[in-house]
Amino acid sequence: MNIKLIKQNEKKIEEDIEIVLIKNLKKVDKKDKEVLKSIDFTKTSKKTFLLLASKKLYVHCRIFKGEELKVLLSNIIRELKQYKFKSIKIALVQENKELSIKDICEGLILGSYVYERYKTKKTNVKCNIFIDIKASKKELKRLELEFKNTRIITSSVNMVRDIVNTTAEDYTPETMSEDARKIAKENDLTCKIYGEDYLQENNMHTMLAVGRASRHESKLIHLHYKPKSKALGKVILVGKGLTYDSGGLSLKPTSGMINMKLDKGGGSAVLGVMNSLRELNYPYEVHGIIGAVENMIGGDAFKPGDVLYAKNKVSIEVRNTDAEGRLVLADCLCYAQDEIKDIDYIFDVATLTGACITALGTYSTGIMGHSDKLKNKMRKASFNSGELVAELPFNSYLKPIINSKIADISNSTGSAGGASILAALFLDRFIKEENKNKWLHLDIAGPSYAESPWGYNSYGATGAGVRLILEFINNLKK
Ligand code: BES
Ligand code: ZN
Ligand code: ZN
Secondary structure, eight states, X not given: OEEEEEETTTSOOOOSEEEEEESSSTTOOHHHHHHHHHTTGGGSSOOEEEEGGGTEEEEEOSOSSSHHHHHHHHHHHHHHHTTTOSEEEEEOOSOOTTOOHHHHHHHHHHHTOOOOTTOSSOOOOOOEEEEEEOOOHHHHHHHHHHHHHHHXXXXXXXXXXXXXXXXXXXXXXXXHHHHHHHHHHHHTXXXXXEOHHHHHHTTOHHHHHHHTTOSSOOEEEEEEEOOSSOOSOEEEEEEEEEEEEOOTTSOOOHHHHTTGGGGGHHHHHHHHHHTTHHHHTOSSEEEEEEEXXXXXXXXXXXXXXXXXXXXXXXXXXXXOTTOOHHHHHHHHHHHHHHHOOSOSEEEEEEOOOHHHHHHHOTTEEEEEESOHHHHHHHHHHHHHHXXXXXXXXXXXXXXXXXXXXXXXXXXXXXXXXXXXXXHHHHHHXXXXXXXXXXXXXXXXXXXXXXXXXXXXBOSEEOOTTHHHHHHHHHXXXX
């Protein structure tokens, strides 16, 4: 899909169909107005009306911004795509101060995403969309910038969707490393990729253990974005990049395994953010660190009952090999804080626990951490980006539950309840004292993958995390 912003009457567009967004009947073509009036269009609950004679689809919007508009446009573009239109014009005939080009664009671009790599017959047709706006010269400049930035962000979201939708056979830690290298090259980032020898030399035994039974070598990916001007601060993103999670010897049932290519959702979101920063020209230094690992079974697999030592020497009793994400993240968090000094923010992003879906539903990211101020900042980013978040709170009674009888801590506590918070409290043991209030854990197990379509997400990967984190970083300069 090709999408362009045009100024009213500037260019003659030969569109197959025109979508006219209206709040009321003001400024609607005279003839059409009579028809719309006769059916009480703007007074009924009906949202769309097709006027074949004038090749126009009238859309009644309550407001020209927000999630409601995104979902509405997403539904409309999906419907129209079935008719294989080659050129669609979106007309905004009524002037409105609240008009959000960002929301219109997100609805259209995210809503029209399809993943057809494994379909032998492709159905997706190339389509040009023109957004025809009425605005003053000054206003147009602002809208054009908003439009450009939204295109950068949404194309990264769709890139992440492609990555996460790719099967584990086709997407291994090596593939993720290649993607990281490509993103680095295209965006002028530095990129370091470390294999198992490095992990061994640097005592990253918990990450190594998880990938031991896989035929694919585990990779630690480190991308680094430096703004051209002096950086205003430093943000670290650590992503869980489990290219497949079979559960290991604590094997998942088939039903739980089918979608476990999704377990690279956190790491992929980090790739999506790193892919956007240069073009967005963000003034913050950002490090993206990903533990790309496959959790499999085999004679060499790590076992329930093993004791592992993380990079910071904390000993961990493995009680469940399916709680592998926290083991990979533990070493990656240590690596990040050993290698990078003077951190302002450190976030980990992970499809970490099924319990997060149970607690919050499939639509929200669980946010956990020590600083209320930081959580509030993330809530603000959530509101502006349209990605939902909800806090799962720590408390002093939950804290000791992760203690182990034979080691410092254990990676699973059975049926204690509060499993998502316990996972976060596990990660907390790998956050240095000076970084405690700078850290947030984002559990995207729910929103990263849509088992059935919702909002502007089609079936499969949603690209969760990208818009939220970019919005957070963008808000910092304000
Ligand atoms: N990758 C899963 C979490 C998950 C489940 C993400 C469903 C998305 C959808 C994670 O590695 C896992 O298996 N967690 C276990 C932890 C338990 C063994 C303590 C879980 O949530 O059951
Ligand atoms: Zn698991
Ligand atoms: Zn997992």
